[in-house]
Amino acid sequence: MNELVLLTFPSTFYALRAEKVVQGAGLRGRLIPVPRELSSLCGLALELDPAEAGRALYLLQATGIVPERKVRAVKEGPCLKNISDIL
Template sequence: MIRDGDCVAIFHSIHRVMKAEKVLKGQGFPILLIPAPRALHADCGLAIRYASADRDAVEEVLAAEGLLPEEIHVKQGEQYLKIG
C-alpha cells in the first residue's frame, strides 16, 4: 500500500485528515487516505499517502487551507523517516 519514497502525512484529528483529503482530491492530487502505519503514532488512526514528487505542491495547498499535518514521514525500506 505504501511504496518506497512515498510520503505519509499524519494528522491528530479525524476532522483535519478528512478535510485535507477532500481539499487535495478536489485539486486533483492522486492521494490516498490510509490507516496510519503501526510504526507511526497517529491519534486519529488515519494518514494521507502521496508521492514524494507531489510533496511541495501538496504542502503548499495544505498550508493555504490551514491544514498542515502534524508530521510527515517518507518510507525508506522498512522505516519511516520524519521530514519537514
C-alpha cells in the first residue's frame, strides 16, 4: 500500500506551475492524470509524498497557487482507496 496526497487545480496552467514550484524546491512531486475516483473530467493532479505535502502546500500558497481539491488516499494497484479530503 502506498499512501499519497493528490492536489487538483482549476486548470492545466496552474497544475504545471505547481509542479514547477514543488520540484524547484527539491520536493518530490509529479503530474498525473486526475484519477476517475476524484473526477470524471480530464485534467492533471499533482501527486505528492505525504511527508512533503505540508511544505508543498505552504510553498504553493506563498506563490498564489491554490489547489482546487486536496486529497489523501492509498493506492492499491491502479485504484485509489480510503480517499479523504484534506481541509
